[in-house]
Amino acid sequence: MEQSAEILKWYLEAGVDIALEDKPVDRFSEKAPEKTAPRVSAETSASSGLTRPAETATRRGEATLPDANAIKTAQELAASASDIAALKEVMAEFEGCNLRLTAKNLVFGDGNPQSAIMFVGEAPGREEDIEGLPFVGRSGQLLDKMLLAIGLDRNNAYISNVIPWRPPGNRPPTPHETELCRPFIERHIELVNPDVLVLLGGSSAKTLLKTTDGIMRLRGKWTEATANSVSVKTMPTLHPAYLLRQPAHKKLAWQDFLKIKSALKYEATQK
Numbered sequence: 026m027e028q029s030a031e032i033l034k035w036y037l038e039a040g041v042d043i044a045l046e047d048k049p050v051d052r053f054s055e056k057a058p059e060k061t062a063p064r065v066s067a068e069t070s071a072s073s074g075l076t077r078p079a080e081t082a083t084r085r086g087e088a089t090l091p092d093a094n095a096i097k098t099a100q101e102l103a104a105s106a107s108d109i110a111a112l113k114e115v116m117a118e119f120e121g122c123n124l125r126l127t128a129k130n131l132v133f134g135d136g137n138p139q140s141a142i143m144f145v146g147e148a149p150g151r152e153e154d155i156e157g158l159p160f161v162g163r164s165g166q167l168l169d170k171m172l173l174a175i176g177l178d179r180n181n182a183y184i185s186n187v188i189p190w191r192p193p194g195n196r197p198p199t200p201h202e203t204e205l206c207r208p209f210i211e212r213h214i215e216l217v218n219p220d221v222l223v224l225l226g227g228s229s230a231k232t233l234l235k236t237t238d239g240i241m242r243l244r245g246k247w248t249e250a251t252a253n254s255v256s257v258k259t260m261p262t263l264h265p266a267y268l269l270r271q272p273a274h275k276k277l278a279w280q281d282f283l284k285i286k287s288a289l290k291y292e293a294t295q296k
């Protein structure tokens with residue numbers, strides 16, 4: 026009993042904090058699977074038009090291989106959402122991304138969607154997954170302090186992530202997961218249509234600016250991000266989780282936040 030508790034504690038510390046099945050499975054006693062065509066090909070060939078290829082399997086609670094049809098479905102669903110509430114609904118309905126199988130909640134957004142400023146991070150962590158809200162864990166607490174320092178909070182700023190479901194064990198999202206979720210975050214930005222977009226960290230910046238440049242090269246410089254029909258004044262900056270690990274770099278983030286503050290002031294004069 027004591028040993029099992031120790032093992033569970035060890036798993037938890039390693040970030041493994043969910044059970045995929047109710048009963049344990051002894052994988053060592055299983056025979057190696059015979060090589061067959063990937064299951065997704067059967068799902069895909071059965072699908073036509075608007076049917077969602079990965080859905081039948083995900084409805085059975087099984088993981089599927091991602092495919093191009095799932096990205097097309099995400100694009101169609103995102104485009105069909107005429108407002109923020111509708112976008113949340115279609116995302117909750119989308120079954121093409123396996124991350125939803127291990128996540129507890131869809132982490133859609135928090136704050137005021139009418140704000141002049143929108144912040145976009147990478148993906149929810151453990152606390153965000155539990156609460157269903159972005160940036161509520163340790164890095165969220167730091168983000169709140171950074172917002173406060175330039176006169177912002179969740180009443181006058183809006184916050185979301187590129188990926189709306191927590192990757193298991195906080196692993197980085199795969200490029201395919203990112204492409205599956207891209208239509209949703211791009212539509213989200215288009216619907217909020219902020220004056221200023223802030224990309225928190227390299228992953229968010231690379232995805233939304235469609236670049237391979239690193240965050241140290243991108244941060245602190247104004248650029249434009251395009252999200253469907255809108256082009257938004259954008260500041261890439263350091264992710265609060267990175268700042269918790271590298272506090273000496275907080276001064277760089279502060280320089281970026283001062284630029285953000287001035288831009289907001291300027292945008293307010295233009296209205």
Ligand code: URA
Nearest residue numbers: 146147148149159160
């Ligand atoms: N890190 C992120 O990028 N997003 C969150 O919501 C929390 C941590």
